[in-house]
Amino acid sequence: MSDLRDLYQEVILDHSKRPRNFHAIDGAELAKGHNPLCGDRVTVFVKVVDGVIADVGFQGDGCAISKASASLMTEAVKGKRADEARHLFTLFHDVCTRDDVEDPEGELEKLEVFSGVREYPVRVKCATLPWHTLVAALDHKPDTIKTE
Amino acid sequence: MTLDLARIRADFPALGQDMYGKHLTFLDSAASAQKPRPVLDALRSFYEFEYANVHRGVYWLSQRATERYEQSRAKVRAFLNAARDEEIVFVRGATEGINLVAQSWGRAFLQPGDEVVISAMEHHSNIVPWQMLRDERGIVLRIAPITDDGDLDLAATASLIGPRTKLVAIAHVANALGTILPVREVVAMARKVGAKVLVDGCQAVPHMAVDVRDLDVDFYVFSGHKLYGPTGIGILYARHEHLVAMPPWQGGGDMIRSVTFEKTEYADPPAKFEAGTPHIAGAVGLGAAIDYVQAIGFDAIVAHERDLMTYATERLGRINSLRIIGTSKTKSSVISFTLAGVHPHDIGTILDREGIAIRAGHHCAQPVMDRFEVAATARASFGIHNGRDDVDALVAGITKVLEIFA
Known part of the structure; x- marks a missing residue:
């Protein structure tokens, strides 16, 4: 039971039930992500002004992990420069897959809650799908990103 | 015409294993069945x-x-x-x-x-x-x-x-x-x-x-x-x-x-x-x-699995937030379901840690998912080695899912 709580932490459950920035944004860059294994679907909208992510939102349907990840991602990258967001994704990806991640600056902040995912290899893609989709939007690649 | 469940279970080496320190409850025979020793x-x-x-x-x-x-x-x-x-x-x-x-x-x-x-x-x-x-x-x-x-x-x-x-x-x-x-x-x-x-x-x-x-x-x-x-x-x-x-x-x-x-x-x-x-x-x-x-005989298999389906349908039906997808009067060995507010993959992960193997996803039948307007379902399916105790384990597992997502 305790190990399940490592995955389904309160922050994750909260964000999956009450996702933040859960809406489309008019005139924003967008990209779609799809995890065929789970059926998770996410659309990420991002508005970049002078290299800074001025607004970001998402829509879609998926498991608690993918929804919470998308929600926490939007909170984490809003107001950051696009290259900072990409850097954060690298850190985030590491925290989801490796147990020797160094985050001396504490940059991950709340995203640290996803470290439990690494014990559930089939669920890693649920957590990283929104980030892959965000990067695709930043790269102006609206075609559907697939995890498979 | 009854089926000797204890003997049948002893024939399946895979069923004797523990998963995460818990007794394995295998409810995914519809995807692929475990193998008995004679095979x-x-x-x-x-x-x-x-x-x-x-x-x-x-x-x-x-x-x-x-x-x-x-x-x-x-x-x-x-x-x-x-x-x-x-x-x-x-x-x-x-x-x-x-x-x-x-x-x-x-x-x-x-x-x-x-x-x-x-x-x-x-x-x-x-x-x-x-x-x-x-x-x-x-x-x-x-x-x-x-x-x-x-x-x-x-x-x-x-x-x-x-x-x-x-x-x-x-x-x-x-x-x-x-x-x-x-x-x-x-x-x-x-x-x-x-x-x-x-x-x-x-x-x-x-x-x-x-x-x-x-x-x-x-x-x-x-x-x-x-x-x-x-x-x-x-x-x-x-x-x-x-x-x-x-x-x-x-x-x-x-x-x-x-x-x-x-x-x-x-x-x-x-x-x-x-x-x-x-x-x-x-x-x-x-x-x-x-x-x-x-050798077990289909008379015994049919009677046993019918009892199991009736029991499982009744017990799962008592869970308020659970919806069974597929409610035909003529069903065999498969129960697909969703839980309000919980994605099937989260159900699958939590049940897995309880030692319960079910399938979560579209079951290679995406048009069926579209027909019932769900992205995926959780699916429990039975084989000859399953008994009412497996259904009880499933219900207890679902109760845990609901606790976590309460």
């Missing part, structure tokens, strides 16, 4: 003492292997009550069986505009081969709709089957819903217009006695691995006259009578459709699996 023993002893290539050698081992391979064919014939051994073709699985019919029979006998009717609750394996043929040959694919309960809409099906219909291809039991389809009624509709009938029996053969002559079908396919047999072996039953008329599908050794560079004469069925060295041990293992379920 494992048959594979091992065949490879150890009776193995050689078939239909070739003059030496003892090859003759012995050929005998065992052909004995399995005879077992399958009796299992399906087919008229003759030659009507049983060994294939890799049901998927290959359907593709064989589509590529051989379909290409030879279907013209542009001819219609193939399938149901809206088919596995992808009984959808995609016909779409491929549609795109290649210009046939028309028609979809018989299903009701809100997950039954075949018989009136709508009757209106779809007409003079242009050349084949009706349906599941015997729907893998995502558990519905037992009314094969006899569908056969009667098809016969009126002279159409052939193919039945995908994957989810039926482990759970009920099947008689292809009584059902009066033209083609019947199933996979060995869902019948407690090995992977990589399956069966295409086809009426002898069809196998004689159908062109070969794959060319190679074993399917020929004589080969010169000018002309090749094909062997008679079933060899005509078994090019190359077959999965000999798989066939032997499938024979052992058939012996195993027949």
Whole structure:
């Protein structure tokens, strides 16, 4: 039971039930992500002004992990420069897959809650799908990103 | 007529394992069944003492292997009550069986505009081969709709089957819903217009006695691995006259009578459709699996699984936020469900940590998910080794899911 709580932490459950920035944004860059294994679907909208992510939102349907990840991602990258967001994704990806991640600056902040995912290899893609989709939007690649 | 559950469980080595320190509750037989010891023993002893290539050698081992391979064919014939051994073709699985019919029979006998009717609750394996043929040959694919309960809409099906219909291809039991389809009624509709009938029996053969002559079908396919047999072996039953008329599908050794560079004469069925060295041990293992379920007997299996379905439906039905997808009155061995506010993959992960193996996803039946407007479902499915205690474990696991997501 305790190990399940490592995955389904309160922050994750909260964000999956009450996702933040859960809406489309008019005139924003967008990209779609799809995890065929789970059926998770996410659309990420991002508005970049002078290299800074001025607004970001998402829509879609998926498991608690993918929804919470998308929600926490939007909170984490809003107001950051696009290259900072990409850097954060690298850190985030590491925290989801490796147990020797160094985050001396504490940059991950709340995203640290996803470290439990690494014990559930089939669920890693649920957590990283929104980030892959965000990067695709930043790269102006609206075609559907697939995890498979 | 009762079934000795403790003895059956002792036959399945996999069931004796713990998962994350918890007793394994295996509820995913519809995806693939665990293997009982007699099947494992048959594979091992065949490879150890009776193995050689078939239909070739003059030496003892090859003759012995050929005998065992052909004995399995005879077992399958009796299992399906087919008229003759030659009507049983060994294939890799049901998927290959359907593709064989589509590529051989379909290409030879279907013209542009001819219609193939399938149901809206088919596995992808009984959808995609016909779409491929549609795109290649210009046939028309028609979809018989299903009701809100997950039954075949018989009136709508009757209106779809007409003079242009050349084949009706349906599941015997729907893998995502558990519905037992009314094969006899569908056969009667098809016969009126002279159409052939193919039945995908994957989810039926482990759970009920099947008689292809009584059902009066033209083609019947199933996979060995869902019948407690090995992977990589399956069966295409086809009426002898069809196998004689159908062109070969794959060319190679074993399917020929004589080969010169000018002309090749094909062997008679079933060899005509078994090019190359077959999965000999798989066939032997499938024979052992058939012996195993027949020794238990379908009267006992049906009674036991019916009790289990009634018990599980009743217990799951008491969980308020749980919705069963597929509520036909005629169901077999499969319960698909969703929980309000919890995605099936989260259900699957939490149950996994409780030692409970279920399937979460679209079950290779995405059109069924669309029909019921869900992205995915959780699916518990039963085999002969499951009992009421497995249902109790599932209900306790679901209670944990609800606690976490409260």
